[in-house]
Amino acid sequence: MDTKWFLVTVGFLLVSQVTLCLGAAEDSRPIAKRSTGGSCPRGWDQLDNSCYFFSWHERKWEDARNHCGARNAHLVVINSQKEQDFLERKAESRRQWIGLRRDGGSWRWVNGSPTSFTYWGGGEPNNLVHFLIYPENCVEMRRDGRWNDEICHTPLRWICEKSA
Template identity: 35%
Template sequence: MKGSPSPRVPAEERGGCPRLSRWALLIPVLIFKACITCGCLVILHKQSLKAHKLPETFPEWRCALGTPGSKEGVWTCCPMGWKPFQATCYFLSSDSMSWDESEKNCMGMGSHLVVINTQAEQDFLLNWTKDIFSSRQSYFIGLSAQEVEAQWRWVDQTPYNKTAAFWIPGEPRIPKREKCTALQVHSRTQARQNWNDIPCSTSLNRICEAAAAFI
């Protein structure tokens, strides 16, 4: 009847089942703590990471807690199929292309040809590539010579540091014709000095790198 007071709704009904809400919040917390305790790796999908502004070119990511170089309690994430080292993710191709095509391919994945800044990074790449192939293999890296002879430049504009370069003894020899750089790996040797200048049109495998994501 119009004007008659509406029946009072019990507090539990007005609140929308508060017990269920508490469990809905508690269960994910318990799962997350269990994952940390076990030290497990988790696979996160693009939808769950979108809020952290990660690139959207990869549908899945692999994350680890306590990756060297990351802050305590922070998860370091790389796309599936990429390998983490410190705060960077690396991709090793199984197909071969010219240097220009290799850089375009890396850029299409939101990365660039690898820029090697330290001896630790050089050693990491050497050990990783040696473990994959049983014979000699070459990979393009992001170093090329400009128009002026011997003016080497990294793809991300990092200044070229001659003292932090890892050329094969006697290289580079002909920067005017061999303007691109390859990292040469042989499974039977441990030589750290393994950069070689070659023609950019050569078809080689490649190493791409991108900054890791942190959550």
């Protein structure tokens, strides 16, 4: 079916509505798949006193961190098994950047909080050096929910967090 004919025939659809339905803008999901509730912005999910944004695009760790910062948020800081379980379920078995990074040999959260809770996969972190060039200094949540140290330049989805 020709798109112009479709728009003329249906008539009540505006171009902006068609754009929203067919493909959301960069870094956002279609509105129908996002949750709204509590005191979180539209498109963010809430658990307790935090709001979470799950990206639909992939970026390097630093770019993901900047994306969160531009929304007055930070890459997610995971403090408990309850929060880990929530994020794992919402991540839908997709690899996601989290806000943990190696800094001078120590793992540090982007907000400066201590790493009192961890959820590393077996044998992780292993700082496997790819092609003897790139160390694994950033952390992803793998498809199984466990954490893995990864090359920071790897494009992955990410999770932002901010206070509700």
